Amino acid sequence: xxxxxxxxxxxxxxxxxxxxxxxxxxxxxxxxxxxxxxxxxxxxxxxxxxxxxxxxxxxxxxxxxxxxxxxxxxxxxxxxxxxxxxxxxxxxxxxxxxxxxxxxxxxxxxxxxxxxxxxxxxxxxxxxxxxxxxxxxxxxxxxxxxxxxxxxxxxxxxxxxxxxxxxxxxxxxxxxxxxxxxxxxxxxxxxxxxxxxxxxxxxxxxxxxxxxxxxxxxxxxxxxxxxxxxxxxxxxxxxxxxxxxxxxxxxxx
Numbered sequence: 299x300x301x302x303x304x305x306x307x308x309x310x311x312x313x314x315x316x317x318x319x320x321x322x323x324x325x326x327x328x329x330x331x332x333x334x335x336x337x338x339x340x341x342x343x344x345x346x347x348x349x350x351x352x353x354x355x356x357x358x359x360x361x362x363x364x365x366x367x368x369x370x371x372x373x374x375x376x377x378x379x380x381x382x383x384x385x386x387x388x389x390x391x392x393x394x395x396x397x398x399x400x401x402x403x404x405x406x407x408x409x410x411x412x413x414x415x416x417x418x419x420x421x422x423x424x425x426x427x428x429x430x431x432x433x434x435x436x437x438x439x440x441x442x443x444x445x446x447x448x449x450x451x452x453x454x455x456x457x458x459x460x461x462x463x464x465x466x467x468x469x470x471x472x473x474x475x476x477x478x479x480x481x482x483x484x485x486x487x488x489x490x491x492x493x494x495x496x497x498x499x500x501x502x503x504x505x506x507x508x509x510x511x512x513x514x515x516x517x518x519x520x521x522x523x524x525x526x527x528x529x530x531x532x533x534x535x536x537x538x539x540x541x542x543x544x545x546x547x548x549x550x551x
Contacts (some may be wrong), residue, residue, distance in 0.1 A: 302406070309406040310384060317362065317369030325481045325498035327370045330547060334502040337469055339383035339435060340372040351430035351468035353460055355387070355533055357541075358439035360482035361445055367475065367500070368437070383540045386429045388412045388422055388438040388456075414442060418526065426456075430464040443487065446479040450541060453534045458526030467512045470533065472503035474540035476548075491522060501544045503536055 300466060321327055337341050356367065364387055381536045391411040404411075426436045438460070462469055463535035466498035477498030486493040508529060515525045 305406045306408065309403060310408070313365045313407055314369040317365030319365075319514040320362065320492070321366040321370050321478075321498065323495075325366075325477050325496045327498045327500055329371065330499065330501040330544065332371070334471065334504055335371060337471060337505050338372065340385075349433050351433050351464055351466055352435040352471065353430070353457065353468045354435070354437045354471045354473060355440055355457055355476065355537065356437070356473040357450060357537060358441045358444050359477075359479040360444060362482060363439065363444075363475075363478060364437065365438060365493065366478060367473070371473075371500070371502075383435070385437040386409060386410060387425065387433045388439075391415050410551045412456075418454070418517065423456055423459060424510075426460055427463055427539075430460060430468050431466075433466070436460060436468075440484060440530070444484060446484060450534065450538055453530050453537075455523070455526040455530050457533050458529035459522075461508050461529045462512055462525050462544075463524060467509050470508065471539055472506065472536040473500065474503070474544055475500040475545060476539055497548075499544055499548055501540050501547070503540045506532070508532075516547045 306535065338344060338354070339349060341474045349441050356363065361368075368385060386408045387410070389395070389404055389409040389411060391413050394404045395407060395411045395512060401411075410422045410425045428440075429436050438457055441451055442454045442456075445451055457470075459468065477496045480496035481492040481494055481498075483493055511529070511532075512525070515528075
């Protein structure tokens with residue numbers, strides 16, 4: 299157990315340092331509405347008495363989104379080393395867990411393997427619910443894949459299941475960002491290097507409470523899968539509104 303904790307600390311710190319340096323050199327971030335991050339357990343102003351399960355949802359524009367985002371949004375040494383407060387996230391088994399070394403690294407980076415194309419009832423989603431049931435934090439990219447187009451596609455129901463099936467309804471923090479897709483296009487000639495510098499804008503939305511919605515549907519005994527769809531639709535709408543807000547802010551500057 300202790301060896302794993304040391305390994306997690308090293309990998310998370312290494313990923314944070316690399317992500318922070320890459321993002322600040324290649325795509326210097328501009329963060330809009332950072333005050334909405336105060337509900338995250340890694341935020342310096344977070345109050346432990348307010349701790350509850352947290353889900354952060356974000357659009358997926360490049361392969362380095364996760365490391366880059368949290369290395370700039372939560373960048374302080376204390377946060378990176380307080381492992382009980384750091385996020386868990388999902389990663390495609392067929393991409394991140396192909397070999398022994400890959401599996402070891404991404405496992406220590408708190409990435410839970412999921413199989414794309416399988417249902418929301420798979421083992422990886424269950425593991426994320428277990429994290430939430432321990433008042434943990436789960437970060438997900440509900441598009442299910444990197445999307446470098448401007449249109450937000452249909453989201454996967456996994457976010458709906460995480461919200462509805464957790465013992466305590468999680469607070470959901472939506473995040474939308476643009477810019478990394480220009481530095482890290484999927485068709486760039488060198489996989490491990492960016493193709494250009496770019497501006498990177500991140501906007502953090504107001505936390506979404508689904509307490510009332512979940513309570514009402516439990517009382518009315520609604521089919522759970524219908525509730526998953528409703529919750530997912532709300533999340534998509536919030537991300538879409540953040541996209542519009544970010545577009546307006548960057549156009550005015």
